[in-house]
Amino acid sequence: QEMELHCVGCGVAIQTEDREKLGYAPPQALERETVICQRCHRIKHYNEASTVTLGDDDFVRILNSIGNTKSLVVQVVDIFDFNGSWLRGLPRFVGGNPILLVGNKVDLLPKNVNRNRLVNWMRKSAADLGLKPLDVVLVSARKGEGIDRLVAAMNEHRKGRDIYIVGVTNVGKSSLINRLLKQFGESEMDITTSQFPGTTLDVIEIPLDTTSSLFDTPGIVNRDQLVHKVAPQELKLIMPDKPIKPRVYQLNAEQTLFVGGLARIDFVKGERQPFVFYLSNHLNVHRTKLAKADELYAKHKGELLAPPGREAAEKIVWDTFTFKVPSGTHDIVISGLGWIALHGKGANVNVHVPKGVAVGLRHSLI
Numbered sequence: 001q002e003m004e005l006h007c008v009g010c011g012v013a014i015q016t017e018d019r020e021k022l023g024y025a026p027p028q029a030l031e032r033e034t035v036i037c038q039r040c041h042r043i044k045h046y047n048e049a050s051t052v053t054l055g056d057d058d059f060v061r062i063l064n065s066i067g068n069t070k071s072l073v074v075q076v077v078d079i080f081d082f083n084g085s086w087l088r089g090l091p092r093f094v095g096g097n098p099i100l101l102v103g104n105k106v107d108l109l110p111k112n113v114n115r116n117r118l119v120n121w122m123r124k125s126a127a128d129l130g131l132k133p134l135d136v137v138l139v140s141a142r143k144g145e146g147i148d149r150l151v152a153a154m155n156e157h158r159k160g161r162d163i164y165i166v167g168v169t170n171v172g173k174s175s176l177i178n179r180l181l182k183q184f185g186e187s188e189m190d191i192t193t194s195q196f197p198g199t200t201l202d203v204i205e206i207p208l209d210t211t212s213s214l215f216d217t218p219g220i221v222n223r224d225q226l227v228h229k230v231a232p233q234e235l236k237l238i239m240p241d242k243p244i245k246p247r248v249y250q251l252n253a254e255q256t257l258f259v260g261g262l263a264r265i266d267f268v269k270g271e272r273q274p275f276v277f278y279l280s281n282h283l284n285v286h287r288t289k290l291a292k293a294d295e296l297y298a299k300h301k302g303e304l305l306a307p308p309g310r311e312a313a314e315k316i317v318w319d320t321f322t323f324k325v326p327s328g329t330h331d332i333v334i335s336g337l338g339w340i341a342l343h344g345k346g347a348n349v350n351v352h353v354p355k356g357v358a359v360g361l362r363h364s365l366i
């Protein structure tokens with residue numbers, strides 16, 4: 001007789017067939033005395049006990065229940081982590097409900113960044129991912145910038161309906177909710193928390209008027225986010241906390257720059273030109289010769305080339321993106337990290353990042 005195994009973390013029935021499905025554990029995990037599913041293992045490892053992974057049953061239930069309402073959906077993204085902030089399949093799940101896209105953390109941008117270009121890029125990137133937002137609004141939940149415009153846009157587009165705020169963790173959704181609470185005048189408001197129907201997840205309800213409310217949905221973890229490749233204490237190094245100071249490197253072909261141990265940029269071919277880095281001011285950029293880069297990394301990963309620390313560095317599986325950057329001004333965008341502006345006569349550039357992290361090219365924001 002077969003005994004069904006259950007995860008000691010969440011109680012789900014263990015299966016070893018499909019790593020994308022609930023309850024997956026690698027076959028060798030069954031040899032242990034206690035079996036833990038991959039999801040719980042990750043939660044334990046990454047210390048994300050209060051969050052759920054994308055594609056979880058609960059999460060799908062929430063999105064589907066939004067699909068059954070007549071509402072305005074507000075999707076919050078981190079402008080430094082557009083792809084990592086993405087909720088795959090959102091338009092499909094929320095049915096015909098309109099979506100307002102909010103780009104948070106605008107306070108971190110240097111002054112010379114053109115906000116309209118950023119909005120246009122967000123619009124285009126959203127379209128590439130299958131989303132046509134009603135509007136794109138830039139805000140800073142931390143500084144309050146753009147909140148008035150967001151409130152105006154929400155009121156204009158909701159047409160008396162409820163609002164659902166959605167977003168992956170770390171985009172600043174909680175900070176934004178707190179801002180909105182202040183804006184709407186929290187003293188008069190009767191905030192309630194309850195469980196989303198059919199899930200174990202909490203929702204915060206903020207009444208907007210006598211017939212409609214704003215709902216804050218639970219944050220969802222996108223496992224591909226770069227922030228999950230580093231230890232919690234290293235997070236503050238990669239997430240910028242002050243306006244970014246651009247850093248300029250004059251590079252010759254066949255030189256390589258390491259961004260900590262999180263990204264490696266190889267300038268393979270092209271004339272000598274500036275590479276301008278827009279990253280957290282706390283991240284170290286290390287220059288070397290392309291021919292020496294492998295050796296340098298093998299020797300110094302997790303130490304000179306950190307974050308991540310040694311243990312996490314050992315686990316990284318690398319992915320390479322190859323770009324033929326045209327002449328003129330272009331940005332190579334590394335989701336979760338920032339971007340590198342090039343304005344030379346064209347360059348062949350290879351970018352190495354942990355697998356799952358998105359890297360793309362856009363017209364420069366300057």
Ligand code: GDP
Nearest residue numbers: 105140141142168169170171172173174175219
């Ligand atoms: P949540 O997981 O989406 O609820 O995000 P939090 O509100 O907890 O914020 C995640 C991180 O982003 C925290 O370190 C915040 O301090 C930071 N953060 C949130 N909003 C902003 C913002 O507008 N600007 C900046 N610079 N940081 C922000």
